[in-house]
Amino acid sequence: MEKRNVFDEAASLTEFWSQRTLQESNGTLLKVAKGLDSTRWHSHDDQDETFLLLSGRLVVQLRDGDVELNPGDLLTVPQGVEHCPVAPEEARFLILGKTVTSNTAGGKPEWSHAEGSL
Template sequence: MAKGIGSTTWHSHDDQDETFLLVSGSLTVQLRDRDVVLGPGDLFVVPRGVEHCPKAEGEARFLVIGTTITSTAAGGKPAWSHDGGRPPS
């Protein structure tokens, strides 16, 4: 389970698909060719190797489903979020 506000960095996962299941709020999964807007109950799979950048204007709660942990710098976690930081205003 994850809680997000703001955006990650553009990234891809060469070793796995990444699945988002939105629980509350709104989440936009930006792809290079389109945006996919998710609402509560929506599920979206980003295929392995596809560059993406999730962002939430307000607080969003979602499940991120993958074979390994993706909440790292390599998984797009922005520098401001390290050590419990807050997104820039």
């Protein structure tokens, strides 16, 4: 067993829209991420994607309306639902899902490296 601090882990990330797996529980990965600006529109055919916002603001655009998340808010995007997370300011969050989705198919933009990390 290892204790992890989600706030410290999220703060140490060097890329936007990338995920770091912290732990696994009952087949669910608990991953930290940070975002700025927007991902691409995408969906996950193999899993739901749950966001728990730690800091900042995150707007999850859906085809039928936007859902704004503030710190402490939780949202599950069901499997197969097209979405586009947008962070108007740097946002840090926990993602729960079966696999890591920080790739082009998971909506990750080409520019996602944080300043100074290249």
